[in-house]
Amino acid sequence: MASSTILSRKIIKPxxxxxSSLRHHNLSFRDYIANPSYVPVASFYSKPENYNMTQISYILENSxxxxxxxxYPFAGRIKDNKYVDCNDDDIGIEYLNVRVNCPMSEILNNPNNDAIDIVFPQDLPxxxxxxxxxxxxxxxxSHFDCGGLAVSLCLSHKIADGYSLSKFLFDWADISRDEHSDIKLSPHFNAASFFPLMDNPPNIPNIVPEPQRCVSRMYHISSSNLTRLKDIVATNSAIVQNPTRVxxxxxxxxxxxxxxxxxxPGVFKPTMLIHLMNLRPPIPLNTIGNATCHYGTMAVSEDDINLTNYVARLQKAKQKLQDELKGMNTNQLAADALKRIKQGADIIKRDIFDVYSCTSLCNIDLHKHVDFGWGRPVRLSVARYSMKNHFLFMDERSGDGxxxxxxxTEADMSIFQNNEELLEFASPVGSVPRIS
Structure with missing residues (x-):
């Protein structure tokens, strides 16, 4: 069984x-209501040809x-859930150098995605x-016995969403490849100007269900199979227009x-699926922070989960949210976000629905841009999510799907992974293709 040893631990400062004018960074309203968890992302790389591990660590620390x-707010400390203190005395981020006592293939060829948890700080994701x-x-x-390596980061969701995390990775990789590189689109920590935090913000109800013993697996859906799915949906519907891959x-x-x-249990239970939608644009693309909103789709009968019917519901719910957001001022946006959170908390409390959630990191070319100087990653993934019924989408490295x-949950996964309709379109990642 793989284990890890911490070789060094240090604080990296800007x-x-x-x-002095930037040392007090106000959180936006959407930062305030964000789940305060660490979002864990890892990129895996084959053995670099022209670098040793000491050089690699130096490059990463320097960049x-x-x-x-x-x-700079990423290096600060949150105070009172209202602002980030960026005082030079306390500022900095934690950096760990770790040895993993197995070849990288043992992790990436494992059929359970949970194996990658070894490259994250223990108990942090x-x-x-x-x-x-x-x-x-x-x-x-993380250094593997084979010479391969992984670069992982855990970033607080209180100060950044998935888009912000991706932009940070891109800019960090650019500077790592060329220390004289300029950031193409300077980050602006101005989300509070679009979503100002009110003077006496209300308490936010907890909408996160109690954790259960969960497992995660990665599946690949090829471009050809996505096209097949689109054709099935479009052929059987007169109202679905240009369904997307996701x-x-x-x-x-x-x-x-x-x-x-x-x-x-042998009984169908209504479901609710929560989707995140990026608000950039209309908000500027270089706005860093939380700039998303969510919408839900419900299936109250088994007929509703038919592929065609469900895609129609997804498109209708998304369009409804987009129409509602048009013309809203900042106060209305805050009120709308609170309303959705309270509705979600009420649904979870009353146990009316099985709740699913999904996040997409597609269409941002993560594999293409997260190159620190020794090539593109062979795989990107996340640590096992702490809650059940979660889907995280990413583009495949080759661009194929x-x-x-x-x-x-463990019980559901044991059934899910043998579903014939699933396996007709999706292949489990781990054993095919193998990573040497």
């Missing part, structure tokens, strides 16, 4: 002093220090980033997840 001068006492960003460099994949995974959930990390 290379330039933070101007981290430089990029933090632009992403998805945990509360405010009460942990650790820095808002924690980076770990829409048809979501409908398939949701249907198979519901089938697995139903098999245990998408990968999705599916998190379910």
């Amino acid at each position: 290379s330039s002093p933070i101007p 981290l220090s430089k990029i933090l001068s632009s992403y 998805w945990n509360n980033s405010i009460s942990s006492g650790r820095s808002l960003l924690v980076v770990q460099l 829409e048809v994949a979501t409908a398939l995974l949701h249907k198979c997840g519901v089938a697995a959930s139903k098999a245990n 998408i990968n999705v990390v599916v998190t379910l």
Whole structure:
């Protein structure tokens, strides 16, 4: 069984002093209501040909220090859930150098995606980033016996969404490849100007269900199979227009997840699926922070989870949200977000629905841009999600289709992974193709 040993641990500070005018970074309303968990992302690389591990660590530490001068709130500390203190005395992020005593193939060829948890700081992924006492960003460099390596980071969701995390990775990789590189689109920590935090913000109800013992697996859906799914949906519907890759994949995974959930008690339970939508644009693309909103789709009968019917519901719900957001001022946006959170909390409390959630990191070319100087990653993934019924979508490295990390309870996963309709369109990642 793989184990890890910490070789070194240090605090990386921004290379330039933070101007006094920037040392108090106000959280936006959407930061305030965000789940305070650490979002864990890892990229795996084959053995670099022209670098040794000491050089690699030096490059990463040096480029981290430089990029933090632009992403200074990531190195700060949250105070009172209202602002980030970027005082030079306390600022910095934690950086770990770790040895993993197995070849990288043992992790990447494991049929369970949970095996990658070894490249993250212990007990940190998805945990509360405010009460942990650790820095808002924690980076770990993991060295494998074969010479391969992984660069992982855990970033607090209180100060960044998935888009912001991706932009940070892109800019960090650019500076790592060329220390004289300029950031193409300077990050602006101005989300509070679009979503100002009210003077006396209300308490936010907890909408996170109690954790259960979950497992995760990664599946690949090829471009040809996504086209097949789109054709099935479009052929059987007069109202679905140009379904997206993520829409048809979501409908398939949701249907198979519901089938697995139903098999245990033998009774269908209505479901609600929560989707995140990026608000950039109309908000500027270089706005860093939380700039998303969510919408839900419901299936109250088994007919509703038919692929065509469900894609139609997805498109209708998304369009409805887009129409509602048009013309809303900041106060109305805040009120709308609160309303949705309270509705979600009420649904979870009353146990009316099985709740699913999905996040997409597609169409942002993560594999293409997260090159620190020794090539593109052979795989990108996340640590096992702490809650059941979660789908995370990412583009596949070669550009052929998408990968999705599916998190379910152990009981549901044992049924889900044998679903014939799932396996007609999706292949488990791990054993095929093998990573040497």
